Amino acid sequence: MAGGISLRIPATLESLALVQDFVGTQSRALGLGAEISSRLELVVEELVVNIGSYAYPQGGGDMEVDCVLDRSRRPPSFCLILRDWGEAFNPLSKEAPDLEAGLDERQPGGLGIFLVRELADHCSYRRHGDANEFRACFAMSEGSAP
Amino acid sequence: MDIETRIKGAKALLTETGRMDALSAPGFETACQEVLKNGHVTVVADLAGLEYISSAGLRSILGAAKKLKSAGGSLSFCGVCGMVDEVFRVSGFLKLFTVHASSAQALEE
Numbered sequence: 001m002a003g004g005i006s007l008r009i010p011a012t013l014e015s016l017a018l019v020q021d022f023v024g025t026q027s028r029a030l031g032l033g034a035e036i037s038s039r040l041e042l043v044v045e046e047l048v049v050n051i052g053s054y055a056y057p058q059g060g061g062d063m064e065v066d067c068v069l070d071r072s073r074r075p076p077s078f079c080l081i082l083r084d085w086g087e088a089f090n091p092l093s094k095e096a097p098d099l100e101a102g103l104d105e106r107q108p109g110g111l112g113i114f115l116v117r118e119l120a121d122h123c124s125y126r127r128h129g130d131a132n133e134f135r136a137c138f139a140m141s142e143g144s145a146p
Numbered sequence: 147m148d149i150e151t152r153i154k155g156a157k158a159l160l161t162e163t164g165r166m167d168a169l170s171a172p173g174f175e176t177a178c179q180e181v182l183k184n185g186h187v188t189v190v191a192d193l194a195g196l197e198y199i200s201s202a203g204l205r206s207i208l209g210a211a212k213k214l215k216s217a218g219g220s221l222s223f224c225g226v227c228g229m230v231d232e233v234f235r236v237s238g239f240l241k242l243f244t245v246h247a248s249s250a251q252a253l254e255e
Binding site: 013016038039041042045046049097099100102103104106108109111112114115118119 | 169199
C-alpha cells in the first residue's frame with residue numbers, strides 16, 4: 001500500500017473545508033479520476049459529520065484522515081481512512097432508510113451513511129484499540145494509478 | 147449556496163446555485179419557509195446550477211417538502227443533473243418528487 005501524510009484535526013464541522021482540501025489534493029496526487037471527485041467529497045462530508053455526532057456527542061475530540069492507494073485490491077483502489085478516538089460506533093451496523101416510504105412516512109435520518117455505502121465501492125469498519133477506523137475505497141479506472 | 151426566489155403567479159421558483167452541504171443546506175428550508183409565509187405553497191426548485199448535494203441537503207429538502215405538503219402545496223424540481231441526479235436516484239428522491247423537464251414547463255403545469 002502506498003500512503004502519504006495524514007491530517008489530524010478537531011472533529012467539528014468547521015474542519016470540513018480543510019479536510020475536503022486535504023483529501024482533494026491527496027486523491028489527485030494518487031491519480032483518482034475527476035469523475036469520482038464529487039462522490040468522494042460527499043463521502044468525506046458524511047463521515048466527518050458522523051464522527052462529530054456519534055463518536056463525540058459532547059464534542060472536543062480529534063479525527064485523523066489518511067489517503068492511501070491500495071494495490072492489493074482488484075482493481076487498485078483509492079482508500080480514504082478516518083480514525084477517531086471517541087465512543088465505539090460501527091456506522092455499517094445502522095439500518096438502511098426505507099426508500100419506498102411516501103413523503104409523510106419518510107424519516108430524515110440515516111441517509112448519510114446509506115449514501116456512503118452506495119457511492120463508495122467498498123466500505124469497512126474496525127475498532128482498533130481505542131479508535132474507530134472507517135475505510136471507504138473507490139476503484140481506480142484502468143491505467144490511472146501511478 | 148445562493149438561492150434566488152422568483153414568484154410566478156401562484157408559484158415560487160427557487161433557483162439554487164453552488165453547493166448544498168452540511169453548512170449551507172438549512173438555507174433551503176429557510177427559503178421555502180419564507181415563500182410559504184407569503185402564501186406561496188407550490189414551490190419549484192431549479193437545481194441546474196447546483197454542483198453538489200449531501201444528506202444534509204436531502205434532509206433540508208425533506209423538511210421543506212413536508213411543510214409545504216401540510217400547507218396544501220407541493221415541492222417539485224427541475225434541472226436535476228450530474229452528481230445531484232445520482233444522489234437523488236440512489237436515495238429514492240426521483241420517485242418521491244416530481245422532476246420537470248425545464249423550469250418553463252414546471253411553471254406552466
